[in-house]
Amino acid sequence: MKIVIIGSGYVGLVAGACFAETGNEVVCVDNNEAKIERLRKGIMPIYEPGLDVLVKTNLAAGRLSFTQDLSEAVRDADAAFIAVGTPPRATDGHADMKYVYAVARSLAEKATGDLVVVNKSTVPVGTGDEVERILRAAGRDIRFSVVSNPEFLREGVAINDFMRPDRIVIGSEDEWAREIISRIYDAGAFEGVPILQTSRRSAELLKYAANAFLAMKITFINEIADLCEAVGGDVRDVAHGIGLDSRIGEKFLNAGPGYGGSCFPKDTLAISKTARDYRVQLRTVETVIQVNEHRKRAMALRVVDACNGNVRGKTIAVLGLAFKADTDDMRDSPAIPVIQALQDFGAIVRAYDPEAMDNARAILGNVEYVNDPYDVANGADAVVVLTEWSAFRDLNLQKLRSRVRLPLLVDLRNIYDEEAVTEAGFEYWCIGRKNTGAPILSQSLAAE
Known part of the structure; x- marks a missing residue:
């Protein structure tokens, strides 16, 4: 045809x-x-x-x-x-x-x-x-x-x-x-x-409803990750356990810095606005939008806390800019508010991404972009993982450790094994796992 x-x-x-x-x-x-x-x-x-x-x-x-x-x-x-x-x-x-x-x-x-x-x-x-x-x-x-x-x-x-x-x-x-x-x-x-x-209208609504539900699932596991940290649990085990329930499923249960991309942010907002036009309030979706937006910038506080509460004048090496791996899409990427917040707190940011740096340059200013994942760590006071590229999982952590000024790795995607990171000589901060750092919120961010 x-x-x-x-x-x-x-x-x-x-x-x-x-x-x-x-x-x-x-x-x-x-x-x-x-x-x-x-x-x-x-x-x-x-x-x-x-x-x-x-x-x-x-x-x-x-x-x-x-x-x-x-x-x-x-x-x-x-x-x-x-x-x-x-x-x-x-x-x-x-x-x-x-x-x-x-x-x-x-x-x-x-x-x-x-x-x-x-x-x-x-x-x-x-x-x-x-x-x-x-x-x-x-x-x-x-x-x-x-x-x-x-x-x-x-x-x-x-x-x-x-x-x-x-x-x-x-x-x-x-x-x-x-x-x-x-x-x-x-x-x-x-x-x-x-x-x-x-019907045509059912099909139109179906797409928005699917994306809103998946966004809600991501936001849910992110909040469970916060609870895991507070009570000493491990979000990986919790996510795996609930994902084995056939009624829930294992996809979209990876804790991280929040959802982004071309679909979930705009689609959750659109279905919420449509609902209001028809005098319906989607309170769960509206809450998901608010929690996700706050979480992205709040993730910068993990880096600040890991750096003893002060990143002014410090070099932060960022691994990953795209909103997810295997794309060059920067639309609503969590990297944007995280990097901007770090810059607001006085940090110097150096970044590397396998595919998204050209798109990132149009959005993020005052960032030093480098073409090698090891070079990004040269003299850095902290290395921060923001995108779950498989290439980052395969990095030689000892080689990465040899490039940094201070051995601090903040993994906002939980892509590394804690034992491997500590054996390489890093102090390891991650998401939703025991003894992984201070609370997400601090007074400085909550006041903004």
Whole structure:
């Protein structure tokens, strides 16, 4: 089938490459000329493991192409997937739908035949209704039908998540549209995957509800980690024990500095705002947002406490800037408020990340960026782990110890074994484990 993907960002590019891999003819459309030219050469605008190979393979096979010309792309297409950004509005935090609606207006004008329009972007409840209104208001003698087909991709493993999903959600009341989308997913790669047919509004809400629940799970284990420290427990054992319960599951139970990225922060805020518009208050979600935002900056206090309450003039070596491993995404990364707080307290920050430093430079100023994880520790008064890259797990801790001025390692991701760290000569501070430091809050931070 012929598919048009409008928006060649994270979701659109992954979806386009994967749909092409399953045998569809895919045209990815973007209004950024420079990005399109790079993509035609197989140069990726984002870091996602395996994506470059998948794009190049399908470009060579002729199943995948890139263009700025929506009119040509949509000619004879069976479906057009909207995969543009829905960032929070600066004024009120609601999802900004201007890009989605602009695409809808363009499709209404340029479609040449019957077309299923699919919202792949994460959108508030009722967006499909508005997109449908825009399409029909154009008065074209064309059959349009709008479907919600939310994505559930985790950065770093997005290709596997797309090709081997837990479920495929098709939200529509139109049997013709459901048939078209079902045929697109009717490939060997998706054999055995549950397909959930829902109303369009249920599908729109489902994506937000899923992300809000996962964000709540992360925030819960972070607070349990604090309790573990207070009572002398080990959050790793607690998380493992509750994760073995099939009703709970083991994923998203790693204690750390809080969630970030392109989805959870904006989606929890968006579902909370939507609920208020319908006179419903999601108190658990609102609390999750508040606790998570406070936790990120509060993690800087762990470093301050580890440095005997004072980091002024001290060099802090930061390992990891991206919000999670295997991505270069800096959006709402916990590293941002942690580093900014350390700078507020007078620290000198030096940082290394395998993929995210170019993006970090645009956000974090007065940071010395280095290209080697050992060099980052040269003369440092503390080493702080902020992202759980596997490369950091494999570091030679004795070599790292030889570079620092003071042997202090603050592990905010719990990636190291305490015995190995102490054998290398470090004092070890971590999360949610016995004798790992002072309380999270101090008077100076609580007063801010």
